[in-house]
Amino acid sequence: xxxxxxxxxxxxxxxxxxxxxxxxxxxxxxxxxxxxxxxxxxxxxxxxxxxxxxxxxxxxxxxxxxxxxxxxxxxxxxxxxxxxxxxxxxxxxxxxxxxxxxxxxxxxxxxxxxxxxxxxxxxxxxxxxxxxxxxxxxxxxxxxxxxxxxxxxxxxxxxxxxxxxxxxxxxxxxxxxxxxxxxxxxxxxxxxxxxxxxxxxxxxxxxxxxxxxxxxxxxxxxxxxxxxxxxxxxxxxxxxxxxxxxxxxxxxxxxxxxxxxxxxxxxxxxxxxxxxxxxxxxxxxxxxxxxxxxxxxxxxxxxxxxxxxxxxxxxxxxxxxxxxxxxxxxxxxxxxxxxxxxxxxxxxxxxxxxxxxxxxxxxxxxxxxxxxxxxxxxxxxxxxxxxxxxxxxxxxxxxxxxxxxxxxxxxxxxxxxxxxxxxxxxxxxxxxxxxxxxxxxxxxxxxxxxxxxxxxxxxxxxxxxxxxxxxxxxxxxxxxxxxxxxxxxxxxxxxxxxxxxxxx
Numbered sequence: 001x002x003x004x005x006x007x008x009x010x011x012x013x014x015x016x017x018x019x020x021x022x023x024x025x026x027x028x029x030x031x032x033x034x035x036x037x038x039x040x041x042x043x044x045x046x047x048x049x050x051x052x053x054x055x056x057x058x059x060x061x062x063x064x065x066x067x068x069x070x071x072x073x074x075x076x077x078x079x080x081x082x083x084x085x086x087x088x089x090x091x092x093x094x095x096x097x098x099x100x101x102x103x104x105x106x107x108x109x110x111x112x113x114x115x116x117x118x119x120x121x122x123x124x125x126x127x128x129x130x131x132x133x134x135x136x137x138x139x140x141x142x143x144x145x146x147x148x149x150x151x152x153x154x155x156x157x158x159x160x161x162x163x164x165x166x167x168x169x170x171x172x173x174x175x176x177x178x179x180x181x182x183x184x185x186x187x188x189x190x191x192x193x194x195x196x197x198x199x200x201x202x203x204x205x206x207x208x209x210x211x212x213x214x215x216x217x218x219x220x221x222x223x224x225x226x227x228x229x230x231x232x233x234x235x236x237x238x239x240x241x242x243x244x245x246x247x248x249x250x251x252x253x254x255x256x257x258x259x260x261x262x263x264x265x266x267x268x269x270x271x272x273x274x275x276x277x278x279x280x281x282x283x284x285x286x287x288x289x290x291x292x293x294x295x296x297x298x299x300x301x302x303x304x305x306x307x308x309x310x311x312x313x314x315x316x317x318x319x320x321x322x323x324x325x326x327x328x329x330x331x332x333x334x335x336x337x338x339x340x341x342x343x344x345x346x347x348x349x350x351x352x353x354x355x356x357x358x359x360x361x362x363x364x365x366x367x368x369x370x371x372x373x374x375x376x377x378x379x380x381x382x383x384x385x386x387x388x389x390x391x392x393x394x395x396x397x398x399x400x401x402x403x404x405x406x407x408x409x410x411x412x413x414x415x416x417x418x419x420x421x422x423x424x425x426x427x428x429x430x431x432x433x434x435x436x437x438x439x440x441x442x443x444x445x446x447x448x449x450x451x452x453x454x455x456x457x458x459x460x461x462x463x464x465x466x467x468x469x470x471x472x473x474x475x476x477x478x479x480x481x482x483x484x485x486x487x488x489x490x491x492x493x494x495x496x497x498x499x500x501x502x503x504x
Contacts, residue, residue, distance in 0.1 A: 003057060005029065006042060015055040020045045024055065132262035132298060168332070168342050172320075173380050179317050180361040187360075187404060197486040198446050201461055203504065205469045207490060211501040212473070216256055218243035224493035226267060226281075227440070227480025231274040234484040238279050239493055240267030246281045248293050251491070251501060258296045262289055269312035271321075278335075280321060284308035288323055290335060300338040304331035311356030313365065324356035324367050332379065344382050346375065357398050359421075366407060368395025374409050374419075386424055390417060397440055401462070402447040410438035416452060418465070428465055432458075437477055444483040453481035457492055473500060 005012045005026040012026035021042045031049055033041050040047040216239065217224055226240035235251040246260040246267055264285040271280040277293040288309055290300035307327030314321055320341070321333045330353060331343045355368040364385070367375050374388035374395060393412030400407055407419040414436040418428040432438070433455070440453035449468070450460045457471040457478055476495030483490060489503040 003055065007033070015057055016052045017055055018042075018047060019051055019053060020047050025052075027052065027054070128261055129264075168380075168382070172341065175317065175319075176315070176362060176379065179315075180363045183316060183361050184404075187402075194448060195446055195486055197488075198444075198448060199487040201449075201468050204449070204459065204487060206504055207469060207502045208504075209471065209473050209500055210489075210503050211251075211254070212498050213249070213254070213500075214496070214498040216247050216249055216499055217241035217245060217497055219497065221266075222497040223266075223476070223479070223495040224497060224499065225479050226270040227482055227491070227493045227499075228270050228272045228279075229482045229484065229491065230272040231445075234482075234489075236272065237482075237491060237499065238270045238272045239480070239499060240270040240281055240283075241497075242266045244283070246270060246279065246289075246291060248279065249499065251489075258291075258293050260289075260291045260296060260298070262298045263287070265308075269309065271312050271314045273314065274318055276318070280312060280314065280335075282309035282312045282323060286325070288312065288321065288333070290338070300335075302333050302338045302340070304333055304340045304343060305329060307352070310352075310354050311367070313356050313358045315358055316360065316362040322356050322358055322365055324353035326352040326370075328352055330356055330367055330377070342382055344377075346384050349373065349375075354395050355397055357400060359400050360402055360404055366398050366400070366409075368398050368409065368411075370394045372411055374398060374407070376421075388417075388419055388424075388426070390426055391415070396438055399441040399443055399450075401443045401450075402445060406443075406447070406462070408441045408443070408450060410441055410452070410454075412437070414438075416441065416450075430460065430465060439477060439479045440481045442482055444487045445485070446487075449483065449487060451481045451483065451490065453478035453492055457481055457490075459490070471500075471502060474498065 002011050003015050003024045004010065006023040007025055007029045012024065014027040015024055016027045016030065017024050018030070018040050020040045023042050030052065034047055034049055038047070039045060218241070221242040223242035224239050225242060228238045230236035230238070236257070237249040237251055239247050239249065241247070244261065244263045244266060248257040250257050263281065263283040265283050267281050267283050269282040273279065279291050279293060280288065281291065282288045286303065286305050286307060286309060288302040288304060289298050290302065291297065292299050302321070304323055305325035305327050307325045309323055309325050311324035312321065319335050321335055322330065323333065324330045328351060329343050329345045332341045333339065334341055349369065352370040353367050354370055356365060358365045363379055365377055365379060367377065369375065372389065372391040372393060372395060375384050376386040377383065378385045388409065391409065391411035391413055395409060395411045398407060398409045405421055407421055408416055409419065410416045414432045414434060416430040416432065416438060417426050419425065420427050436455045438452055438454040442451050443449065448462055450462055452458045452460070454477060459468045459470070460466065461468050474492065474494035474496050478492050478494045480493040481490065489501055491499065491501050493499050
């Protein structure tokens with residue numbers, strides 16, 4: 001009885017047996033198998049070369065196959081194999097050539113399709129921009145623009161006239177004074193009483209994220225840069241994004257009311273009109289646009305600046321708009337006509353403005369500068385009446401409290417400073433973590449809470465200035481934060497392209 005290799009089914013030249021399976025193997029074959037797999041080929045159990053047991057048998061004499069017994073037969077066998085190899089090689093070359101031709105055709109079609117898509121995308125974008133430009137011209141008179149040429153040099157704090165029709169008339173000044181008188185009287189009547197509907201601090205501390213919306217702005221250029229709520233209906237949310245769009249979103253229905261397109265660059269400031277379905281937006285493209293929400297169209301383009309517009313604030317009358325720019329000027333414009341009533345700079349400072357905000361009464365306002373200064377201006381006199389130094393780095397945001405006494409400011413120094421407008425001094429500094437970025441400050445409508453948005457969101461109790469709660473849900477820097485009516489909810493936007501809501 002002869003031994004047979006369990007792998008090749010032939011008589012082995014160097015037989016060995018596996019103690020794991022008791023099968024006989026050709027030593028050369030089993031060693032290769034163990035080197036690759038490390039197991040016995042029959043049952044899969046671990047096996048090493050050292051475990052193999054050699055079998056001593058007399059070397060068998062293998063009979064030669066009949067076809068290999070003569071030289072002509074061997075030559076015939078080699079010739080047949082050569083012919084088969086040549087035929088197979090020819091077939092492979094043919095298949096390779098066919099595959100190359102098909103691949104070349106597919107690549108050409110893909111390239112042509114990409115060019116067509118790019119051309120169509122460009123045409124659609126151009127058509128949308130043309131439509132956005134034509135709509136206001138079709139429905140309304142074109143707003144008068146400011147001449148690009150600068151007038152002769154003016155003194156510090158003096159208005160820069162932009163045309164014969166521009167100016168602060170006595171009627172406008174009287175209108176501003178009357179509104180301020182009414183607002184001051186209402187504030188005195190309210191006194192220090194807090195609205196009964198206002199959420200208490202112990203309930204506010206229990207707020208959690210209840211909704212997040214990431215699809216209202218384009219994903220190709222991520223980032224929501226500006227946020228505002230409609231004062232008369234805080235369920236209507238206004239946002240401006242890096243995608244150059246302004247979006248009006250309904251919190252309750254959870255859907256977009258309007259997407260407003262027309263800016264040539266990102267939208268950095270937005271304001272919602274308190275009593276009309278009108279919104280305002282500003283951009284580094286140097287324009288301020290006034291939009292009608294129902295018609296989703298631009299009704300006015302205010303060209304008050306020659307540099308990027310960095311700040312936007314609506315006067316309490318709802319008829320006038322304050323804007324600040326990197327061109328070092330602030331401008332006061334009429335919302336109805338789009339005309340610039342006055343435009344002022346402080347030439348002694350000669351520094352770009354980074355933000356602007358009206359005082360609740362509307363007779364004074366604040367601006368932040370690139371060189372860390374907060375300037376308070378008298379609107380009627382158009383003069384700089386106070387300066388608040390103390391920050392380091394560009395001023396990023398300012399906010400007046402509804403009580404009319406407090407001003408909160410932030411800069412690139414990881415701190416928030418509180419100023420008393422009666423004593424004109426800094427009475428509190430909230431020092432934040434190192435490298436903390438502050439992008440948004442806002443008081444609630446009662447002046448009870450202060451929200452800080454930046455690296456995260458933090459809510460402080462005014463007067464005690466103690467932290468009530470914080471949120472870290474955003475995946476990027478928080479660019480905007482706002483309170484709902486009576487602080488019933490909180491909303492925020494960020495560079496992660498999301499709009500988030502927080503409540504009980």
